[in-house]
Amino acid sequence: MPPAAAEPLTPERILATTEEVLRRFGPTKATVVDVARALGVSHGSVYRHFPSKAALREAVTERWLTKSAVLLEEIASAPGGSAPSKLEAWLEALFEAKRHKAGDDPELFATYTVLLAENSGVVDEHLTELVAQLARIIAEGVAAGSLAAGDVPGAARAVFDATGRFHDPQYAADWLSPTIIPEFEAVTSLVIRGLRA
Amino acid sequence: MPPAAAEPLTPERILATTEEVLRRFGPTKATVVDVARALGVSHGSVYRHFPSKAALREAVTERWLTKSAVLLEEIASAPGGSAPSKLEAWLEALFEAKRHKAGDDPELFATYTVLLAENSGVVDEHLTELVAQLARIIAEGVAAGSLAAGDVPGAARAVFDATGRFHDPQYAADWLSPTIIPEFEAVTSLVIRGLRA
DNA sequence: CGAGTGACAGATATTGAAATCTGTCACTCG
DNA sequence: CGAGTGACAGATTTCAATATCTGTCACTCG
Numbered sequence: 001m002p003p004a005a006a007e008p009l010t011p012e013r014i015l016a017t018t019e020e021v022l023r024r025f026g027p028t029k030a031t032v033v034d035v036a037r038a039l040g041v042s043h044g045s046v047y048r049h050f051p052s053k054a055a056l057r058e059a060v061t062e063r064w065l066t067k068s069a070v071l072l073e074e075i076a077s078a079p080g081g082s083a084p085s086k087l088e089a090w091l092e093a094l095f096e097a098k099r100h101k102a103g104d105d106p107e108l109f110a111t112y113t114v115l116l117a118e119n120s121g122v123v124d125e126h127l128t129e130l131v132a133q134l135a136r137i138i139a140e141g142v143a144a145g146s147l148a149a150g151d152v153p154g155a156a157r158a159v160f161d162a163t164g165r166f167h168d169p170q171y172a173a174d175w176l177s178p179t180i181i182p183e184f185e186a187v188t189s190l191v192i193r194g195l196r197a
Numbered sequence: 198m199p200p201a202a203a204e205p206l207t208p209e210r211i212l213a214t215t216e217e218v219l220r221r222f223g224p225t226k227a228t229v230v231d232v233a234r235a236l237g238v239s240h241g242s243v244y245r246h247f248p249s250k251a252a253l254r255e256a257v258t259e260r261w262l263t264k265s266a267v268l269l270e271e272i273a274s275a276p277g278g279s280a281p282s283k284l285e286a287w288l289e290a291l292f293e294a295k296r297h298k299a300g301d302d303p304e305l306f307a308t309y310t311v312l313l314a315e316n317s318g319v320v321d322e323h324l325t326e327l328v329a330q331l332a333r334i335i336a337e338g339v340a341a342g343s344l345a346a347g348d349v350p351g352a353a354r355a356v357f358d359a360t361g362r363f364h365d366p367q368y369a370a371d372w373l374s375p376t377i378i379p380e381f382e383a384v385t386s387l388v389i390r391g392l393r394a
Numbered sequence: 395c396g397a398g399t400g401a402c403a404g405a406t407a408t409t410g411a412a413a414t415c416t417g418t419c420a421c422t423c424g
Numbered sequence: 425c426g427a428g429t430g431a432c433a434g435a436t437t438t439c440a441a442t443a444t445c446t447g448t449c450a451c452t453c454g
Contacts, residue, residue: 009427028437031415042429047417151383158383162359170367186348186355194391206397225407228445239399244447 009041011049011059018060026107027114032056054118061119064112065126068097069133076133083141084192087159090137091188094130095166099180102172113169131156138195148197155195162191206238208246208256215257223304224311229253251315258316261309262323265294266330273330280338281389284356287334288385291327292363296377299369310366328353335392345394352392359388 007013017038021030032053036043050056075090102109116123135156141147149155165171166184174180204210214235218227229250233240247253272287299306313320332353338344346352362368363381371377 032417033415043416044418044430045428048427051417053416154379154383155387157380158387161362161380162384162387164362165358182351183354183358186351187359190352190355190359190388190391192391194387194389229447230445240446241400241448242398245397248447250446 009039009045009049014039014046014049014056015059015063018056019063022060022111022115023108027111057115058119058122061112061115062122064115065122069126069129071097072130072133076137083137083144083146084196087134087137087141087147087192087195088188090134091159091163091166092184095163095184098167098169098172099175102169102175109169109172113172116169127160131160134159141195141197145197147195149195159191159195163187206236206242206246211236211243211246211253212256212260215253216260219257219308219312220305224308254312255316255319258309258312259319261312262319266323266326268294269327269330273334280334280341280343281393284331284334284338284344284389284392285385287331288356288360288363289381292360292381295364295366295369296372299366299372306366306369310369313366324357328357331356338392338394342394344392346392356388356392360384 014035018030018035021034021038024030025034032046033043035056036046039046046056050059072090072093075086075093078086081089101112131153135153138147138149138156138159139152142149142152163184165174166180166187177183211232215227215232218231218235221227222231229243230240232253233243236243243253247256269287269290272283272290275283278286298309328350332350335344335346335353335356336349339346339349360381362371363377363384374380
């Protein structure tokens with residue numbers, strides 16, 4: 001981040017710089033003063049755009065989660081393909097995305113894990129959104145006769161819960177295990193089998 | 198714990214006192230000196246029986262896990278009953294036991310959660326033992342024709358992983374939610390359905 | 395002997411004073 | 425005006441000194 005630039009100070013620019021500062025200093029060391037310094041403004045200016053440090057960090061978290069949700073939405077709403085195979089693709093995309101984020105840059109992943117933990121409200125909304133995506137896939141399968149579910153939202157939630165080990169960041173350490181992929185496949189196929197008509 | 202008694206200083210007595218001290222002071226404050234004081238001996242004596250504080254805490258952890266495993270083993274090896282219903286009973290017993298421990302004495306539960314985290318070796322053995330119990334139930338079902346599984350140990354592991362939300366202490370906070378029981382039932386029935394012949 | 399002791403060295407944790415950070419606000423200046 | 429400032433009070437974090445704990449060992453004493 002170049003020290004300054006006479007560009008207008010927008011929320012967008014502040015968020016991007018906050019991400020950068022979090023990346024460099026980590027979640028415990030990154031301060032509002034650091035963000036302001038990186039932007040070449042006083043920290044008071046940052047408070048013109050965000051009411052608190054917590055709100056700033058929450059906005060960064062939201063941004064990150066939105067990116068993931070959009071990616072998965074594309075799979076969920078893709079035309080064609082059977083519901084079971086779409087379900088499998090969706091679960092695999094979720095797992096692979098997380099696994100790569102955790103594996104490629106563990107420090108950044110740890111940083112975001114801290115932010116997720118302190119913004120459970122934003123995370124809950126994100127999880128609700130993901131379960132809703134799953135529910136749409138399952139509903140499609142029920143309509144097509146390839147899946148069976150009495151309570152579609154309940155089934156979606158159950159699928160999400162049952163695969164928690166492969167998307168909950170608390171298990172990130174396990175994702176490095178060489179047996180994690182067969183384990184993922186075993187759970188996925190068990191769950192899909194349980195949902196088949 | 199009465200200050201002293203001229204009883205012989207056995208590993209068993211040290212372990213019981215360590216549990217008591219952990220219960221009262223919590224995992225961060227409980228020291229070997231505290232344990233010795235509660236036993237009315239010098240801390241050097243404790244080191245005659247356990248090579249280190251870590252070993253002492255590990256032994257306490259092992260003791261606790263063994264108790265749980267024995268309880269579940271009774272269900273797994275009970276004669277009679279179909280494999281699917283035994284599987285359900287086993288999963289429910291595991292969940293209820295954990296849920297009650299967490300709900301009835303949250304501080305003690307938190308203490309043990311800390312000990313579990315620092316003794317992953319002991320925990321891994323315990324988990325292997327539990328998965329083996331599941332595998333025995335599933336094998337019984339396959340033999341009786343009520344369940345289907347190509348790879349029985351793999352399926353047991355998958356069942357265990359899929360129900361993680363209902364036994365992994367990291368999720369203990371969720372166990373207080375009023376919706377946790379239907380969620381448990383949804384996952385359990387999905388998994389058992391996936392295993393049915 | 396051999397279970398138990400207690401003084402000791404090095405490691406770890408606690409504490410309180412100093413430094414830094416968060417959030418506010420009266421002010422500047424284009 | 426209204427985006428940006430910087431000095432300030434109170435909260436939080438850091439750091440170094442102090443205290444406590446862990447683990448060892450030469451010793452006691454039944």
